[in-house]
Amino acid sequence: MKILLDMMGGDNAPLAPLEGAAQVIKAHSDIEIVGLGDEQAVRALAQEKNIPLTGITLVNCTQNIEMDDEPALAIRRKKDSPTVVGLSMLRDGEGDAFVSAGSTGALHVGSSLILRTLKGIKRPALACMVPSKEKNYLLVDCGANAECRPDMLQAFGIMGSCYMNKVNGVADPVVGLANNGAEETKGPPLYQQAHQLLKETPGLNFMGNIEPRDVPMGYADVVVCDGFTGNVILKMTEGMAKMILTILKGMFKKNIGGMIAALLLKKDLFALKKRMDSEEVGGAPLLGAKCPVIKAHGSSSGKAIKNAILQAKTCVEKDLCGTMQAALNEMNARQKATEQTASAESQE
């Protein structure tokens, strides 16, 4: 299996991608890595840090998309960037998946424009695993599509369910629609209509609406919403965890009692902090792209890049994209049949 890897994306590039790639190669003989980026810089760093390049083919890219580049413009103009080269190679069958810690916007736009999307999907959704009380859940869309139509939310539910089943091994994943009330009639029209579509989707384990208060409790395996709302859920999770952990830190430093308590709880507190850390939960798949594309966190370490590559590997092995396409085809066929019935009935 050939994984295409952006060597220049993220705060710690090219060191983190290099370390991640080397760690994967060392443990997985079935993976070949194609590293895209400034070949000379990568080679020099590999030598300096004594990281072997065995199993890693380097493809030189003379450009790079920066975080402040306008995504659509960058995709058109920076043809020799790892993002554009990687997605083009993926489209042309020269790799099985693409992993990048670079600009999310460029990866999202590039996936639509270069790699293209599954049939029935106009723009891929960004999904990510978010920590909750019981278990991590998949949030779709967590920020890519600020504006959505009801059928997009339905597709998010279907693709999210496929992902949790194939990649995370959850049998019959519970899908919830984030909404401001349990009743079907709650929320703006987008959410009311999406609720009906999700409810009617065959084979989907749809629990109905999930209120934001219950989202952190982990009652759903997949939480569906538009990208604006998803961003709020994701960032409120981060912000609230940070806020409460900061308050706790204050308690521990306040006096000798606090310090003793901190020592007693040390291991558990470390685990809690780690669990709340978005870096620990892996990369974010772009669901709906024609082939597996994984967006690794911008601040990814070598370990995080390694995990993102292994996530991509599972997507390929389990034929995630094929499974999602089959499920989307079924949804589309059913919708067409319903429309035809409705039109035939109205003509009678």
Added chain:
Amino acid sequence: MKILLDMMGGDNAPLAPLEGAAQVIKAHSDIEIVGLGDEQAVRALAQEKNIPLTGITLVNCTQNIEMDDEPALAIRRKKDSPTVVGLSMLRDGEGDAFVSAGSTGALHVGSSLILRTLKGIKRPALACMVPSKEKNYLLVDCGANAECRPDMLQAFGIMGSCYMNKVNGVADPVVGLANNGAEETKGPPLYQQAHQLLKETPGLNFMGNIEPRDVPMGYADVVVCDGFTGNVILKMTEGMAKMILTILKGMFKKNIGGMIAALLLKKDLFALKKRMDSEEVGGAPLLGAKCPVIKAHGSSSGKAIKNAILQAKTCVEKDLCGTMQAALNEMNARQKATEQTASAESQE
């Protein structure tokens, strides 16, 4: 000053309203309470619990709006409910403010239909104080208007700023627009347009967008958003606090070390839990209603009702509605002037 009080709203009615009213009367000789509800039941309870009715005038209501009543329908049909009677009396000058722990939806619809709104406001916004790291902030709208126009978000900012200044005594409150990025161009069109309007509002201390990650840090005194997003922010705050506090509880119960740590931190943990409790932060004002209307939490205790009444008192004393109307008038005058200039320029 005469405060109208719904005696039948909330989970603990009529006991909580009765206790709250009695506590207020005892400490504030300038307040007169008009209690609306089942007079016989209230009198019987007052006698049973030995709560004096001095300073409380009871107005008998034969109906009550329940939580599962459809708000608009209930306002039309239940004319003799505390909500409809209270808002009518307020409109007719038979009271200075209305406090209710009953149905939020009915109070919201009723405020528009019966009491009416300030000039330039179509529907009032529900605002509430939300705990954050540094201090509590005012979230507007926290759930009443799921769909908003850009000028509504502008008005939320203006009214929220007036409220924090007049009622909470914050000088020049910092107003932030909840959005998925710091740049002006971020978010859906609604948020991009609202950003421009808020930026151009004279006298408003607008900090620009505030990312949801920073909302719990308390960087803004007023956080502006549509009611759907506001509900997500409010409920994620609740949910995340509950989740992390539950995990902490697990640590404390796990072993003897945890138990000792819990003992050492007892006071601080209690304070943290209390701080995260929505019940502690008072009632939610319906900003934009013609006179002060305070929605107390459904699970309000006597103390919470007392606090909501005192909140209403401050709104009256500081002429909150008059101040908000003056600020809104200025906004409208400026907008008209801008439109006229633009139209004159286009005709040249």
